[in-house]
Amino acid sequence: xxxxxxxxxxxxxxxxxxxxxxxxxxxxxxxxxxxxxxxxxxxxxxxxxxxxxxxxxxxxxxxxxxxxxxxxxxxxxxxxxxxxxxxxxxxxxxxxxxxxxxxxxxxxxxxxxxxxxxxxxxxxxxxxxxxxxxxxxxxxxxxxxxxxxxxxxxxxxxxxxxxxxxxxxxxxxxxxxxxxxxxxxxxxxxxxxxxxxxxxxxxxxxxxxxxxxxxxxxxxxxxxxxxxxxxxxxxxxxxxxxxxxxxxxxxxxxxxxxxxxxxxxxxxxxxxxxxxxxxxxxxxxxxxxxxxxxxxxxxxxxxxxxxxxxxxxxxxxxxxxxxxxxxxxxxxxxxxxxxxxxxxxxxx
Ligand code: GYE
Numbered sequence: 001x002x003x004x005x006x007x008x009x010x011x012x013x014x015x016x017x018x019x020x021x022x023x024x025x026x027x028x029x030x031x032x033x034x035x036x037x038x039x040x041x042x043x044x045x046x047x048x049x050x051x052x053x054x055x056x057x058x059x060x061x062x063x064x065x066x067x068x069x070x071x072x073x074x075x076x077x078x079x080x081x082x083x084x085x086x087x088x089x090x091x092x093x094x095x096x097x098x099x100x101x102x103x104x105x106x107x108x109x110x111x112x113x114x115x116x117x118x119x120x121x122x123x124x125x126x127x128x129x130x131x132x133x134x135x136x137x138x139x140x141x142x143x144x145x146x147x148x149x150x151x152x153x154x155x156x157x158x159x160x161x162x163x164x165x166x167x168x169x170x171x172x173x174x175x176x177x178x179x180x181x182x183x184x185x186x187x188x189x190x191x192x193x194x195x196x197x198x199x200x201x202x203x204x205x206x207x208x209x210x211x212x213x214x215x216x217x218x219x220x221x222x223x224x225x226x227x228x229x230x231x232x233x234x235x236x237x238x239x240x241x242x243x244x245x246x247x248x249x250x251x252x253x254x255x256x257x258x259x260x261x262x263x264x265x266x267x268x269x270x271x272x273x274x275x276x277x278x279x280x281x282x283x284x285x286x287x288x289x290x291x292x293x294x295x296x297x298x299x300x301x302x303x304x305x306x307x308x309x310x311x312x313x314x315x316x317x318x319x320x321x322x323x324x325x326x327x328x329x330x331x332x333x334x335x336x337x338x339x340x341x342x343x344x345x346x347x348x
Pocket of ligand 1: 186
């Protein structure tokens with residue numbers, strides 16, 4: 001009898017267990033939604049078509065690298081086109097992005113005019129466009145937004161340093177300006193910001209502006225030409241710089257590459273230019289080192305690391321979210337009055 005009761009109990013436990021397992025399997029399978037083909041498909045990678053103007057300066061090369069790295073970090077497929085400093089190459093590149101049906105187009109406009117047609121084509125193709133680094137003259141409805149530096153403020157910062165440095169001077173202060181790519185927004189903006197401040201004080205006089213195309217080689221050439229006219233009757237090159245017979249008190253250069261080229265020339269001619277005030281823009285490491293060694297007096301930062309913010313904007317646009325029309329990068333100023341020990345490496 002006992003044996004039989006034991007068997008029945010064992011059997012009922014077994015049945016119970018089986019029932020529990022069946023229930024569990026049922027619950028688990030019920031919760032797992034049926035797998036449909038579409039859901040399994042991996043999410044399509046965003047494709048960004050990026051037209052870069054070239055590699056004219058260390059700043060530009062860092063800018064490209066920042067954008068390339070950030071695309072990889074955000075799993076965005078990027079097609080980068082190098083326009084070798086030619087607008088027509090950029091127009092061709094943007095048109096190829098339209099044909100390729102990329103998700104978003106971003107481009108650095110080498111000059112500020114001449115983009116309306118291609119932007120209209122991109123708009124008609126339903127591809128949003130982000131303008132990067134330099135600004136354009138075009139109907140704002142033709143592009144989604146701008147990401148870059150505030151060139152006007154950079155020019156003001158350079159002028160404020162000069163104004164402060166020369167606050168006790170009453171004589172005329174002559175300025176030799178080295179500008180960059182003609183008709184580029186950045187050159188116009190920096191020139192406007194700089195003049196806005198110095199024009200408030202009549203002692204400041206810009207005696208000449210020379211276009212160095214943001215190139216180190218051009219910076220050197222410009223100084224070579226200046227020094228060639230600096231040889232005095234005794235055949236020695238003086239340590240004071242002159243332009244057209246006028247003494248130069250300040251050299252204001254639109255980027256470090258041209259400034260460093262200018263310093264290369266001074267060095268090769270063993271000219272100290274002692275007392276000349278040097279102001280540059282960008283803040284690559286070699287320029288900061290020149291500041292630390294007293295060859296420069298002020299370096300206004302222009303931040304090339306636009307990659308991470310650009311990818312945020314690209315993702316927002318691709319998700320159909322609005323983006324701010326103007327996004328300016330954080331920037332600062334480095335001067336001879338700073339505590340250099342606090343400086344972080346520039347990374348380029
Ligand atoms: O200052 C210079 C580069 O557009 C802000 O272009 C950029 C400028 C930068 O060649 O180094």
